[in-house]
Amino acid sequence: MSELKALLFDVDGTLADTERDGHRVAFNLAFRDAGLDWYWDEALYGRLLEVTGGKERIHHYIDTQRPLLPDVEDLPAFIAGLHRSKTQHYTRMLREGAIPLRPGVLRLLDEARAAGMVLGIATTTTPANVSALLEFSIGPHALEWFDVIAAGDVVPDKKPAPDIYLHAMQELGLTPGEVMAFEDSFNGVRAVLDAGIQTLVVTVNDYTADHDFTGATLVVDSLGEPGSPCRPLNGSPAVPEYLDLAYIKRLHAGSADA
Numbered sequence: 001m002s003e004l005k006a007l008l009f010d011v012d013g014t015l016a017d018t019e020r021d022g023h024r025v026a027f028n029l030a031f032r033d034a035g036l037d038w039y040w041d042e043a044l045y046g047r048l049l050e051v052t053g054g055k056e057r058i059h060h061y062i063d064t065q066r067p068l069l070p071d072v073e074d075l076p077a078f079i080a081g082l083h084r085s086k087t088q089h090y091t092r093m094l095r096e097g098a099i100p101l102r103p104g105v106l107r108l109l110d111e112a113r114a115a116g117m118v119l120g121i122a123t124t125t126t127p128a129n130v131s132a133l134l135e136f137s138i139g140p141h142a143l144e145w146f147d148v149i150a151a152g153d154v155v156p157d158k159k160p161a162p163d164i165y166l167h168a169m170q171e172l173g174l175t176p177g178e179v180m181a182f183e184d185s186f187n188g189v190r191a192v193l194d195a196g197i198q199t200l201v202v203t204v205n206d207y208t209a210d211h212d213f214t215g216a217t218l219v220v221d222s223l224g225e226p227g228s229p230c231r232p233l234n235g236s237p238a239v240p241e242y243l244d245l246a247y248i249k250r251l252h253a254g255s256a257d258a
């Protein structure tokens, strides 16, 4: 059985609840700035989340919803421009403190660091978004906490493809048995499992609560905090009040045995 050496975290929906009040709002502001009458309400955005990656999501919207589109010669360049504007809005929102970390995230990061655990990020979002989230929710030094920040277009195929997890493990020089992943969505779970990682904790959010998490080691509503317990979901075994490193290590040992 391999020893647990690293915790790999997804960002959107896992470290912070960024989608509904963050990314969605930033997309709409970018559309408005570009003079488009496109608007992604909460329900539509939930459906569009099926496709990961902001540029890919805009493309998917155009393909499936057929909104009014200006006469553009180069559609990928047009989408890339919209997406740059969206990233500016989104990072400004983070700078203004719009999105806090989810309960238990900072507690677990702190404990894992103190114990010498390797920390990494594996996300489809743009690198600037990860930096802004960590910097403005924790502090400028928080980027240094992570031995790898695998994000965005660094791999050609985004989640549910396993590529971003494979890339992160390669950068760390670790095998799937030595890492444990934290995700929030069906696409994330697929990416983790197809990368060969067997221990996987899912913390659900409003957009992902009814996703299929088959293969996850544990599904909970949050990581929990002292006095604010986490709840197991989807038939997961009983959990302590909050997931600490000792419990995480037991989960890893148990699933590696299985």
Ligand code: XBP
Binding pocket: 010, 011, 012, 013, 019, 023, 051, 052, 053, 054, 055, 086, 087, 122, 123, 124, 125, 126, 129, 159, 185, 187, 188
């Ligand atoms: C998150 C995403 C991201 C964001 C948008 O998926 O799909 O694309 O919604 O980010 P996951 P960008 O949590 O599975 O990584 O606009 O920067 O692409």
Ligand code: MG
Binding pocket: 010, 011, 012, 013, 014, 183, 184, 185, 188
């Ligand atoms: Mg996610």
